[in-house]
Amino acid sequence: MDALTRTWFKFCCRVTNVSHRENLEMSQTGSCMCAAVRFTITVPVTETAACHCRMCRKWSGGVFMALQLPADAVHFDNADAIRTFVSSPWAERAFCGICGSNLFYRVTAEGPMQGEIHMALGVLDDPSGVVLSTELFIDKKPDGFGFAQDTHRMTEAEVMAMFDAPE
Template identity: 45%
Template sequence: MTGTMKGHCLCGAVSFEATVTKAESGVCHCEMCRRWTGSALVTVSIMPEDIRFEGAEHIRAFTSSDWAERAWCDRCGSTLYYRLTVDDYGPRTYAMALGLFDDPDAFPVTEEIFIDRKTSAYALAGDHRRLTEKEVMAAYGGS
């Protein structure tokens, strides 16, 4: 499903309305995402001009690398998004946490990255693209 979608954090202090152009989600299994969420980070990519936040005063961000930040609600601690902060690795989209959306089933998984870093505690079903750490770094120019 594409079009206008809504969502919010656990306590509702931060909510958003987003124009979704691709009805898909991606999964990251890197160590930072695992430690931040307690598992894999599942996200929906939204362009900055396509999202409007309510309660932005409750959004806190942490610079987790030289190229990105991670944000959460300061009231309930819900993971909100991962966002690039430099242009070197692609557009500065919001990788919004899938669980925030009112209709998370609208976004099938189309890609998993850092698949070789995934814990053996679970596996995601489906036939979708799966990239290793080496493949991700080669594709996006990281080190």
């Protein structure tokens, strides 16, 4: 794994390594607005990232705040209600086919991040204890808003280099 990818893992939505029993005790749940799609995250999450790229702003109506999760850490109920949209050569975005709630962004490009799910923070039943740690595409952030706390900030070039970097 190259240095940029390690930086991504280090600063963007770390997932803590704990035992399976502890995972079950610390799992988080969530759903879309109509609750047709429910899910359980089986690993504890402590951090979220905010993406300021144009696609995320268009998709979320503002900044997209997400939890970075391995694909096998999310279990969906009624996955048949999930619809996807291929938004770029490296990712797809998922939403509820009934109410339209944004659910997650999934990396589809080959490489160490393939399959990762970036679950929307807003669909968690209880996001308490999850703190903002990273801002992506900071050079694309609209002038009209910002976060009060200091975060690790990555430019468009830094983020894109993670997708282009050799394994």
